[in-house]
């Protein structure tokens with residue numbers, strides 16, 4: 578009997594199942610009422626008393642080995658089935674296609690519109706020094722925009738900060754190239770502002786710069802009029818209001834006729850029929866000089882716009898925070914060709 582149990586134990590240890598059915602057959606063979614173990618226990622009656630202890634232990638050992646084997650084979654067979662389900666290569670390729678982020682769609686539209694009239698794209702660093710973000714742009718030393726309230730400083734003396742606008746890129750372009758210059762600079766900017774439906778501490782701008790001989794305010798107006806019609810539609814009207822920026826003189830803000838009510842008046846345009854979309858002006862001669870461009874020979878215009886604001890107007894989105902939440906139900910509503 579000892580020998581028989583020994584052979585059975587070897588069989589059990591060597592057993593392998595390729596599927597659940599084989600494992601079930603194994604269980605029935607050993608553990609069912611008429612199975613191998615039950616038969617052994619029935620034979621146990623015939624074992625002489627002096628061998629009972631030893632053989633009893635061996636039989637229990639065999640039973641435990643069968644049970645352990647079933648548990649471990651079951652686990653590994655279940656794992657195999659799970660993996661097979663996860664990587665079912667026969668499933669049709671129906672993964673939904675992603676969509677471009679609305680801010681990328683509008684940024685690409687803006688780039689496309691200006692490239693058609695000869696503007697190149699320039700980029701600059703997001704971490705800037707005081708010279709490129711402020712001084713070269715004619716900001717007085719005590720200008721409030723330099724204040725800790727608005728600017729995320731990284732180091733003091735010399736000041737290193739996250740750029741507060743993409744106007745810093747026009748300085749870099751002018752330092753490194755000679756007129757004629759015609760470029761736009763899209764990018765992220767950072768301001769220490771409370772996050773709300775209308776403001777965020779990170780947002781996107783597109784800066785524009787045109788420097789050449791005889792560039793006039795009429796060129797600025799015509800360029801931006803073309804841009805507004807391309808982006809918001811042929812019927813769009815523009816108007817320029819006097820404004821102030823340290824780096825332009827004269828400076829203006831450009832409004833477009835409200836694209837929601839068509840100029841009749843609604844809550845988006847606060848019943849004025851107009852919405853502001855960008856700041857602009859003639860490049861201040863001090864800025865040209867700071868960038869080693871001859872301000873007697875050359876003139877230029879510049880403009881800067883917020884991509885979030887333009888996207889909100891274009892798609893009638895009323896909360897700027899939606900752009901940063903990345904909720905697919907919001908994102909998948911936008912489709913683009915570029």
Ligand code: DAH
Pocket residue numbers: 741742743744784785822825855856857858879880881882
């Ligand atoms: N840098 C300005 C801002 O962040 C936007 C701007 C206004 C840029 C007028 C310009 C400009 O180039 O001419 O608010």
